[in-house]
Amino acid sequence: MDGTATLLRQPQQALDVGQLRADFPILKQKIHGKPLVYLDNAATTQKPQSVIDMFRRYYSEMNANIHRGVHTLSQRATQNYEEARTKVQHFINADSFKEIIFVRGTTEAINLVAQSYGRPRLKAGDEIIITEMEHHSNIVPWQLLCGQTGATLKVIPINDSGELKLDDYKDLLNARTKIVSIAHVSNSLGTINPIKSIIDMAHAHDVPVLVDGAQGAPHLKVDVQDLDCDFYAFSGHKLFGPTGVGVLYGKEALLDAMPPYHGGGDMIKMVTFEKTLYNDLPYKFEAGTPHIAGVIALGTAIDYVSRVGLDSIVAHEHSLLSYATEAAREIPGLRLIGTASEKTSILSFVMEGIHPHDLGTILDHEGIAIRTGHHCAMPVMEHFGVPATARASIAMYNTHEDIDDLINGLKEAHKVLM
Amino acid sequence: MLDIKDLYQDIIIDHNRSPRNFGKLEHATRVAEGYNPLCGDRLTVYLNLDANIIKDIHFEGTGCAISVASASLMTDHLKGKTKAEAEEIFQNFHTLLTRDNEQPEAEMLGKLSALAGVKEYPVRVKCATLCWHTLHSALNGKETTVSTE
Numbered sequence: 001m002d003g004t005a006t007l008l009r010q011p012q013q014a015l016d017v018g019q020l021r022a023d024f025p026i027l028k029q030k031i032h033g034k035p036l037v038y039l040d041n042a043a044t045t046q047k048p049q050s051v052i053d054m055f056r057r058y059y060s061e062m063n064a065n066i067h068r069g070v071h072t073l074s075q076r077a078t079q080n081y082e083e084a085r086t087k088v089q090h091f092i093n094a095d096s097f098k099e100i101i102f103v104r105g106t107t108e109a110i111n112l113v114a115q116s117y118g119r120p121r122l123k124a125g126d127e128i129i130i131t132e133m134e135h136h137s138n139i140v141p142w143q144l145l146c147g148q149t150g151a152t153l154k155v156i157p158i159n160d161s162g163e164l165k166l167d168d169y170k171d172l173l174n175a176r177t178k179i180v181s182i183a184h185v186s187n188s189l190g191t192i193n194p195i196k197s198i199i200d201m202a203h204a205h206d207v208p209v210l211v212d213g214a215q216g217a218p219h220l221k222v223d224v225q226d227l228d229c230d231f232y233a234f235s236g237h238k239l240f241g242p243t244g245v246g247v248l249y250g251k252e253a254l255l256d257a258m259p260p261y262h263g264g265g266d267m268i269k270m271v272t273f274e275k276t277l278y279n280d281l282p283y284k285f286e287a288g289t290p291h292i293a294g295v296i297a298l299g300t301a302i303d304y305v306s307r308v309g310l311d312s313i314v315a316h317e318h319s320l321l322s323y324a325t326e327a328a329r330e331i332p333g334l335r336l337i338g339t340a341s342e343k344t345s346i347l348s349f350v351m352e353g354i355h356p357h358d359l360g361t362i363l364d365h366e367g368i369a370i371r372t373g374h375h376c377a378m379p380v381m382e383h384f385g386v387p388a389t390a391r392a393s394i395a396m397y398n399t400h401e402d403i404d405d406l407i408n409g410l411k412e413a414h415k416v417l418m
Numbered sequence: 419m420l421d422i423k424d425l426y427q428d429i430i431i432d433h434n435r436s437p438r439n440f441g442k443l444e445h446a447t448r449v450a451e452g453y454n455p456l457c458g459d460r461l462t463v464y465l466n467l468d469a470n471i472i473k474d475i476h477f478e479g480t481g482c483a484i485s486v487a488s489a490s491l492m493t494d495h496l497k498g499k500t501k502a503e504a505e506e507i508f509q510n511f512h513t514l515l516t517r518d519n520e521q522p523e524a525e526m527l528g529k530l531s532a533l534a535g536v537k538e539y540p541v542r543v544k545c546a547t548l549c550w551h552t553l554h555s556a557l558n559g560k561e562t563t564v565s566t567e
Contacts, residue, residue, distance in 0.1 A: 032420060355481060355482035355483060356482075357457045357459075358426075358482050361422075361541075365422045372457065373456060373457055373458075381458070386458075387460070387480065387481075388457055388458045416422060416426050417434075417483060
């Protein structure tokens with residue numbers, strides 16, 4: 001249990017998982033005649049009834065375009081949309097609603113920062129620091145930026161446990177570093193990075209830090225003021241909300257100084273052909289009609305998570321991960337990929353003589369959904385010398401029985417294929 | 419109800435564990451590489467093609483059981499066949515895996531019919547056909563890496 005003190009506080013109450021599961025209608029499904037065991041939450045999470053219902057409610061009761069109308073429906077839609085923004089602000093403890101920008105997802109958030117913060121500033125010879133464990137969405141936008149500006153990408157390596165080599169990070173930080181971009185939690189390894197100290201070290205060099213929180217926000221308490229991160233990005237669909245919605249948090253001063261990302265309606269105050277005045281934050285970065293229903297439903301998802309209690313969720317997931325890790329270690333020929341001392345919710349592994357794809361198919365046949373492949377983290381696969389891994393990822397509605405089913409499924413795969 | 423053994427028949431398990439014609443072919447006249455980036459299946463097909471007859475055929479690579487077994491069965495089946503016969507068998511094999519309302523010629527396929535179960539797992543069709551796409555590339559003299567993406 002060492003090192004988990006930072007994760008766990010005393011849970012207010014133990015999760016009533018049975019009650020919780022009843023809130024998620026998709027969990028009643030049968031796959032190939034077996035009850036669904038959904039262990040692919042890092043790819044996307046399932047939605048509680050309240051989130052599903054919000055779409056029907058929005059389109060039945062409050063649908064109108066936002067920010068522009070004086071009629072009642074428009075005001076209703078606008079109010080609900082902006083309420084969702086406030087919910088997000090409080091969820092991550094941002095100082096102001098102006099610092100919460102709605103985008104399509106983590107990928108768009110990172111691209112926005114690369115283009116709007118990075119592109120005007122970076123020159124040939126400047127450096128961007130990322131890590132070896134990043135998801136492609138936190139690699140490719142920076143590669144594009146390097147191509148546009150002549151900057152170079154520097155990569156903090158990982159060790160064989162899947163932890164960052166922080167001494168190498170110290171060496172990489174220098175006067176040419178212009179931004180650090182790093183995952184809060186690795187989607188392929190489950191590693192929780194010590195982002196607070198990483199941010200402190202970057203700030204000592206006057207370098208801003210973007211945190212990819214796609215796997216962080218659903219599984220850890222995020223306090224952007226405490227972290228002092230300059231940008232934090234996460235996706236709604238990994239947080240029990242809908243696809244097509246995500247959040248970019250940015251410090252107000254930074255966002256203020258950045259030019260717009262997309263141009264269009266709503267991000268302007270005034271347009272003439274001679275000159276256009278941009279809107280205030282956060283609207284400067286929200287061009288066009290957004291996924292209004294999606295944003296409001298994201299607010300509903302955050303309500304749900306807050307009601308269940310993130311502390312309880314974290315404790316439950318930690319218990320399941322420990323249980324799964326121990327059981328997996330007992331399986332002959334199974335090699336865990338990602339054994340950092342600080343981990344959350346993700347179990348990646350390979351089995352000797354059994355290709356992950358075959359494993360995935362056999363588990364699917366047992367009703368078990370895991371992810372097999374490179375998880376959009378090809379550099380990680382290369383580091384561990386594997387073409388792909390099998391990845392089981394946990395969320396609040398998983399149970400110890402789910403883990404038992406997974407382990408039995410692995411043994412079944414062994415029988416079928418070996 | 420689908421039985422997983424319809425996909426992973428004993429013959430498939432056998433060909434995966436002990437792939438036939440596995441290893442580099444010295445004096446190959448045609449070589450082609452195939453790669454499935456989705457799952458990391460990667461293989462090389464070596465041909466000894468003489469006056470349009472496949473005198474010898476080998477393969478090398480790593481991948482899932484379906485891709486390895488399919489390559490192994492393919493190489494066994496194609497030895498001594500003409501280029502034209504190989505292409506016809508490929509068409510029939512593809513039909514076996516993908517078409518509902520067409521019947522492939524069972525006699526032409528022989529042991530390849532063991533892979534019929536793949537049809538029920540559409541995501542895995544690419545695993546079974548990678549070696550055939552690679553073969554096709556080798557037969558037609560293209561040397562660039564084939565992908566089933």
